[in-house]
Amino acid sequence: MQYMTGGIGNAEQNEMKSAEKDYNLHMTFSALKDQAFLSDVAVQIVDKDNKKVFDASNTGPYLNVKLPDGKYELTASYKGESRKHAFTLKGGKTETAVLRWPAE
Numbered sequence: 001m002q003y004m005t006g007g008i009g010n011a012e013q014n015e016m017k018s019a020e021k022d023y024n025l026h027m028t029f030s031a032l033k034d035q036a037f038l039s040d041v042a043v044q045i046v047d048k049d050n051k052k053v054f055d056a057s058n059t060g061p062y063l064n065v066k067l068p069d070g071k072y073e074l075t076a077s078y079k080g081e082s083r084k085h086a087f088t089l090k091g092g093k094t095e096t097a098v099l100r101w102p103a104e
Helices: 010-022
Strands: 002-006 025-031 041-047 052-059 062-066 070-078 081-089 095-101
Touching: 002 010, 002 052, 010 062, 025 041, 025 070, 041 062, 052 062, 070 095, 081 095
Parallel strands: 025 095
Antiparallel strands: 002 062, 025 062, 041 052, 041 070, 070 081
């Protein structure tokens, strides 16, 4: 599975943005209150048959993933609290998800 995560500091953020064209799923993790970026987010993605196609435990604040066309559901967990996002990729479409959690 091809993916790229990071985004701490301007250089990494610029690198992630310039590489987005190579991926069809773009995620950003942040705090609800102050929009501060979050890292150390665990992400699992399953396909329509509930088969795990992606699993990473220390991602963020940006995560780009390249997936084949299909229907998916991602679960992102930060400090024990999960967010879910269902999406479909087909025909070169890209998906962008911004997932937010309450600040500590």
